[in-house]
Amino acid sequence: MNAPEAIVFIRQHLIDPEVCIRCNTCEETCPVDAITHDSRNYVVDVDRCNGCMACISPCPTGSIDRWRNVAKQAAYSLEEQFGWDELPAQNNAQDALPMSTAEQDADKTGGMQINAAVSPSSAMAPWSAAHPYVNLYTLKNPVTATVAGNYRLTAADTQSDIHHIVLDFGSQFFPILEGQSIGIIPPGTDVNGKPHYLRMYSVASARDGERAGYNNLSLTVKRVVEDHEGHAVRGIGSNYLCDLQKGDRVQVTGPFGANYLMPNHAAANLLMICTGTGAAPMRAMTEHRRRMASQGKAADGKLMLFFGARKPEELPYFGPLLKLPPAFIDMHLAFSRVENEPRAYVQDKLRAAANAVTALLEGDTYIYICGLKGMEAGVMEAMHDICQAQGMDWPSLHATMVREGRFHVETY
Amino acid sequence: MSTIDYSETIPNNVNLSEDKTLQRALEHWQPNYLNWWRDMGPDGATNHDVYLRTAINVTPEGWADFAHVKMPDYRWGIFLAQAEPGRKVNFGESKGQDVWQEVPGEHRANLRRMIVTQGDTEPASVEQQRHLGLTAPSNYDLRNLFQVNVEEGRHLWAMVYLLHKHFGRDGREEAEALLQRNSGDADKPRILEAFNEETPDWLAFYMFTYFTDRDGKFQLNALAESGFDPLSRTCRFMLTEEAHHMFVGESGISRIINRTCQVMKEFGIEDPEQVRAKGVIDLQTIQRYLNFHFSVTIDLFGADQSSNAAAFYSAGLKGRYEETKRDDDHSLKNSQYRILEVSNGKLVEREMPMLNSLNELLRDDYIRDSVAGVGRWNRVIEKAGLSFRLVTPHKAFNRHIGPMAAFKISPDGNVISETEWAANVRNWLPSEEDRAYVASLMGRVIEPGKMANWIAPPPVGINRQPVDFEYVRFN
Numbered sequence: 001m002n003a004p005e006a007i008v009f010i011r012q013h014l015i016d017p018e019v020c021i022r023c024n025t026c027e028e029t030c031p032v033d034a035i036t037h038d039s040r041n042y043v044v045d046v047d048r049c050n051g052c053m054a055c056i057s058p059c060p061t062g063s064i065d066r067w068r069n070v071a072k073q074a075a076y077s078l079e080e081q082f083g084w085d086e087l088p089a090q091n092n093a094q095d096a097l098p099m100s101t102a103e104q105d106a107d108k109t110g111g112m113q114i115n116a117a118v119s120p121s122s123a124m125a126p127w128s129a130a131h132p133y134v135n136l137y138t139l140k141n142p143v144t145a146t147v148a149g150n151y152r153l154t155a156a157d158t159q160s161d162i163h164h165i166v167l168d169f170g171s172q173f174f175p176i177l178e179g180q181s182i183g184i185i186p187p188g189t190d191v192n193g194k195p196h197y198l199r200m201y202s203v204a205s206a207r208d209g210e211r212a213g214y215n216n217l218s219l220t221v222k223r224v225v226e227d228h229e230g231h232a233v234r235g236i237g238s239n240y241l242c243d244l245q246k247g248d249r250v251q252v253t254g255p256f257g258a259n260y261l262m263p264n265h266a267a268a269n270l271l272m273i274c275t276g277t278g279a280a281p282m283r284a285m286t287e288h289r290r291r292m293a294s295q296g297k298a299a300d301g302k303l304m305l306f307f308g309a310r311k312p313e314e315l316p317y318f319g320p321l322l323k324l325p326p327a328f329i330d331m332h333l334a335f336s337r338v339e340n341e342p343r344a345y346v347q348d349k350l351r352a353a354a355n356a357v358t359a360l361l362e363g364d365t366y367i368y369i370c371g372l373k374g375m376e377a378g379v380m381e382a383m384h385d386i387c388q389a390q391g392m393d394w395p396s397l398h399a400t401m402v403r404e405g406r407f408h409v410e411t412y
Numbered sequence: 413m414s415t416i417d418y419s420e421t422i423p424n425n426v427n428l429s430e431d432k433t434l435q436r437a438l439e440h441w442q443p444n445y446l447n448w449w450r451d452m453g454p455d456g457a458t459n460h461d462v463y464l465r466t467a468i469n470v471t472p473e474g475w476a477d478f479a480h481v482k483m484p485d486y487r488w489g490i491f492l493a494q495a496e497p498g499r500k501v502n503f504g505e506s507k508g509q510d511v512w513q514e515v516p517g518e519h520r521a522n523l524r525r526m527i528v529t530q531g532d533t534e535p536a537s538v539e540q541q542r543h544l545g546l547t548a549p550s551n552y553d554l555r556n557l558f559q560v561n562v563e564e565g566r567h568l569w570a571m572v573y574l575l576h577k578h579f580g581r582d583g584r585e586e587a588e589a590l591l592q593r594n595s596g597d598a599d600k601p602r603i604l605e606a607f608n609e610e611t612p613d614w615l616a617f618y619m620f621t622y623f624t625d626r627d628g629k630f631q632l633n634a635l636a637e638s639g640f641d642p643l644s645r646t647c648r649f650m651l652t653e654e655a656h657h658m659f660v661g662e663s664g665i666s667r668i669i670n671r672t673c674q675v676m677k678e679f680g681i682e683d684p685e686q687v688r689a690k691g692v693i694d695l696q697t698i699q700r701y702l703n704f705h706f707s708v709t710i711d712l713f714g715a716d717q718s719s720n721a722a723a724f725y726s727a728g729l730k731g732r733y734e735e736t737k738r739d740d741d742h743s744l745k746n747s748q749y750r751i752l753e754v755s756n757g758k759l760v761e762r763e764m765p766m767l768n769s770l771n772e773l774l775r776d777d778y779i780r781d782s783v784a785g786v787g788r789w790n791r792v793i794e795k796a797g798l799s800f801r802l803v804t805p806h807k808a809f810n811r812h813i814g815p816m817a818a819f820k821i822s823p824d825g826n827v828i829s830e831t832e833w834a835a836n837v838r839n840w841l842p843s844e845e846d847r848a849y850v851a852s853l854m855g856r857v858i859e860p861g862k863m864a865n866w867i868a869p870p871p872v873g874i875n876r877q878p879v880d881f882e883y884v885r886f887n
Contacts, residue, residue: 018791019871021662022784023629023655039784057476060656061663062872085791135471141496 011067012075013044013051018086019063026055026064031138031253032183032198036078043081048197052256054135120402121409126263126366129405130207133175134258139198142185142251145169147244148216155313161223162277162316163242164204167250168216174252176217177207178284179260179368179408183253186240198253199237202370202410204280206288220280220316260408262288262366268301269365271357273346273379275308278371278410279316282307285368286329293328303329304360306353308346308375310337330356346375347382354386361387361397366406373411423489425470426573437576438490441587445568448591449484452539454561455546458484461885462558463874467491470649478875480885486562490573493648501639503735503742504728511641515578519727522720523640524579526730528586529603530631531571532593534564536607537620539595544617547854549864553614555874555883556660560621563653570646578642605812606708613850614867615668615693619705622661623782627712629654630733630778637731662785663870668693669789670868673796682798688849692866695793695800697850700842702802703823706782707810713775716751716814722767732770733777749773752808754819757827759808779807810841858884 015026015035020042027035027042034048035055055064066087070076076088125132137143145167153162176182183198190196201219204210210218223242224235244250262270262285270289272282282305292299309315312335321331332349335341350357369379387394401407421439422428428435450458461480468477470491499511515523538561548554568590575583593600601608606624611617632654636647672692681687684694714721724730725744732738740747747766752759766773783804790801806825808816820833823840842850857864861880873879 018788019663021655021659022781023658025652025655028652057875058652058655060659062874062876065876141494 010046010070010072010075011051012046012070013049014066014068014076014081014087015042015044016063016066016087017041017084019061021061021063023060025058025060029055029058031135031256032200033139038082041082041084043078045078046075050200050256052134053258120398120407122259122402122405122407124405125259125261126268126405128263128265128268129261130177130264132177132180132255132258132261134180134255136173136255137253139183139185139253142253143169143172143174145174145250145252147246147248147250148210149246150242150244153220153316158311158313160276160310160314161225161242162314163221163223164316165219165221165241165244166205166210166216167219167252168214170215172215174215174217174255175207176203176255178203178262178288179281180255180257182217182219182255184237184241185251185253186236187251190236196236200254200256201241202280202284204283206284206291208291212291220277220283222277259405260368260410262368263301266292266298266300267364269304269360269363270301271304271360271365271367273306273350273367273369273371273375275346275371275375276314277316278369279307281368281370281410283317286324290324290328301364302360304332304353304356305329306332306334306346306349308334308336308344308349308371311335312338345378347378350379350382351386354389357383357386358390358392361392367401367408369409369411371411376409376411423487423491424573425491426577428490431577434577437584438573441572441576441584444588444591445488445565445572446484448535449538449565452535452594453542453565454483454538454558455542457545457558458482459887460558461887463555463877463881463883464559464562465875467649470494475649475652476875483558483562486565488562488566488569490569491649492642492645495641495645499641499644501728502637503731504639504726505743506639506728507742509639511639511644513641515640519640519729520579522724522727523643523729524575524582524586526635526724527571527574527579527643528590530635531568531575531586531590532603533607533628534568534571535590536593536595536602536604537611537624538564539602540607540609540611540620541617544611544614547614547856549614549854549857549867550862550869551858551860551883552870552873552879552881553664553867554858556656557617558884560625560657560660563656566653567650570650574642574646604712606712609708612847613854614664615698615701615850616705618661618664618668619701620661621657622665622785623705623709624712625654625657625661626782627709627778629658630713630774630781633733634730634735634774637735639728662788664867665698666789666792667868667870668866669695669698669792670796671866672698673793673798674868676798677796682800691853693850693853695798695802697842697846699802700840700846701850702786703805703809704841706804708812710775710779710807711811711813713778714771714813716772716816717764717768718771719768721770722765725767725770733774744770753815754827759806759821759825759827775807779804805840858886 022042027037031052031054032048032050034045036043036045148168149166151164153164154160181200181202183200185198186196188196201221203217204220205218210216221238221241224238225232227233270285274282286303289299289303307315312318315333332353334344334346334349336343336345369376384394387397398407422442459482462483463478463480464486465476465478466487467475469475470493501507501509501511541557541561544557545554548557572587572590575587593602595602596608596610611620629651632647632651636644636651638644672687672695675690675692676682676687679690684696687694744766748763749766749769749772750761751764751769751772753762786802786804793800805823806821808821808825809823811817820828820830822828853866855864860882863869869879873881874883
């Protein structure tokens with residue numbers, strides 16, 4: 001973890017019982033079965049909701065579009081929500097925060113709200129993003145993919161077991177863009193005898209396939225063997241995925257996510273900040289740009305990457321990354337557990353590259369942040385300081401970027 | 413895929429262009445439909461720009477696309493919910509078989525009858541509501557009325573598609589007849605009685621959308637379970653639209669109650685006459701309207717004992733509400749259900765075979781759902797600190813269909829004499845005076861954000877727009 005644990009706030013999705021008419025449309029619509037009801041109320045399970053917004057526009061009443069910023073540990077339980085006649089008041093003034101879309105590895109937390117991002121994130125895609133397909137396949141109507149490959153990315157002697165998994169869709173329709181996620185349904189049932197809920201993973205491959213021209217995609221999955229507090233927990237989804245053999249068949253839903261997308265115009269700069277498996281969307285976007293460049297298509301926008309891990313052996317895609325020429329991507333790797341070296345985090349690398357960062361911020365730049373929630377506060381603080389030193393006003397620039405679909409955060 | 417082709421004359425997601433015969437038949441029906449809309453649709457509203465939602469595809473983010481459009485230009489079309497691969501018949505004697513994509517010959521007559529009955533209600537409600545636009549209590553409400561109207565029109569399309577596609581010449585004739593019958597017409601009335609009643613004022617409109625559109629919800633849910641897959645998919649998509657109609661009703665009544673309570677508190681009055689003097693609708697009148705619409709609507713579920721309902725179920729044509737979610741044998745041959753009857757001047761319950769009681773079962777599910785919403789209205793009154801409570805009448809009250817039609821039953825469920833009924837009916841059902849009073853309040857308020865005196869503003873606008881948004885523009 002990159003920064004000290006702070007109290008983490010999440011935007012909890014709730015339904016206003018005074019406006020809701022209990023029509024069941026949201027429950028029917030929800031692609032991850034996060035909405036349920038009793039004889040009194042319709043409620044949202046904070047452990048399942050991924051903020052995909054699929055329920056928002058079908059709701060006839062507007063009651064579905066209610067959000068409360070709460071400390072993650074104090075999120076409203078289903079039981080509390082069932083007892084409400086009206087929504088509790090928002091007790092801090094943050095209710096106007098824009099919504100962060102959110103899909104990432106639900107596994108690590110044993111299923112806590114997936115996007116724990118605290119910073120405002122764009123509620124829309126970049127203006128030039130390709131139009132995404134979303135929710136083509138649901139829990140009730142999944143698509144079957146075949147495992148085309150499964151490789152360990154991290155060195156065998158490291159604790160961190162991260163896999164690169166390739167799923168093939170054959171001739172089935174499954175269009176996906178960089179930054180989007182897919183849902184995986186682990187087979188079997190949980191301790192209560194209910195089917196496992198689906199787990200979401202960002203794709204790590206470009207839109208035209210893990211292998212260009214093939215109908216496949218890749219995922220970057222870390223085998224979860226302990227929770228955030230260090231207790232031994234075997235993640236259901238990640239262990240299922242990491243143990244898959246070539247030829248195995250996997251039930252897939254999605255695609256999900258309509259905001260965390262890359263700009264299509266060639267002049268756009270990408271500033272990417274990630275840790276661990278948060279590299280998946282960055283790998284996808286970088287690869288798309290690399291393919292564009294290798295085909296001789298114009299791409300004058302710059303790529304800048306800040307990537308943190310404990311040590312080089314644990315950094316997924318370390319080898320291939322190093323092969324990318326500096327002229328194509330300005331890369332800054334931060335390692336926090338290398339013997340005899342001071343601990344370095346992504347925010348330290350940001351500060352060290354302050355001039356290049358601010359030069360980029362002055363241009364047509366899109367920021368993507370993805371990784372463990374601990375990094376977020378540090379990154380935001382570093383951005384603030386870097387800007388201040390250059391006489392730039394980060395809070396207002398940040399607000400502008402959020403409004404313009406140029407600032408995207410996903411943390412978990 | 414689920415994308416709807418808007419470049420065609422008739423928007424659809426059923427590959428209409430690949431079935432030229434069907435396409436021609438529907439294109440022949442379309443001008444007749446538009447003529448009907450002009451003659452029998454919303455009065456004097458063809459030139460308004462209305463902020464309507466239109467389905468652009470049937471996935472969650474696609475079926476609610478909002479824009480100002482003129483109603484005759486609304487893209488009525490044919491949309492089926494996405495197919496569930498491997499779907500099986502979930503009940504009756506064919507349970508476990510693959511669902512049917514074509515009409516099984518032996519069920520043809522029954523299916524056609526069910527589809528025609530459902531289809532007949534859709535244009536009927538547009539006809540019943542056609543003058544309401546002239547007395548809308550706000551610009552926001554006017555828009556909601558028109559949204560309900562265009563979607564009822566689309567539901568007619570949904571049923572007409574099934575008739576044309578699957579029932580040949582008979583189906584085409586039935587589709588024509590759906591435009592020929594008219595609500596309240598002495599010679600050619602609509603099929604079901606509740607759809608020949610007038611919807612004379614907005615209190616009646618909200619009650620209708622709350623109670624009678626909810627009947628639609630339960631009928632559509634039961635048909636969505638059908639083993640005839642095109643019917644199931646059609647109904648599943650219609651249900652997403654139906655929800656808005658019930659919202660209009662539930663929130664409309666809630667806002668009327670809210671406004672009445674506000675006035676009662678402000679002036680410290682409870683007597684209905686004093687309340688009326690302030691130009692709002694007294695809670696007692698609301699209760700009488702509720703009694704009327706509730707009792708008329710539960711008649712729509714049909715006779716308590718019905719061999720047709722049993723046959724439809726056993727054949728896999730029409731299930732129960734949430735059939736697939738229920739945990740039983742889904743054949744019901746050995747199940748019993750309690751039915752009301754009058755014995756020695758009292759209402760008693762008697763066990764009857766469940767298969768013959770499916771109308772009653774659906775009615776009871778409907779009643780549970782309705783009562784829950786009435787409870788939410790009561791919370792508005794409770795919050796205002798008033799002791800009055802609305803109640804749904806006994807299900808035997810004011811019935812015109814089924815064995816209870818032969819008796820006079822009070823709202824609290826006592827069998828009473830004709831004399832007693834006559835002495836009290838004015839306290840139980842809206843009188844001519846009640847209707848005249850409500851009618852006297854109906855004026856037209858169309859300035860964005862303004863509300864008629866007798867109704868509170870809604871808590872939120874449509875599609876995140878503010879309440880004072882110009883939902884309807886007049887040209």
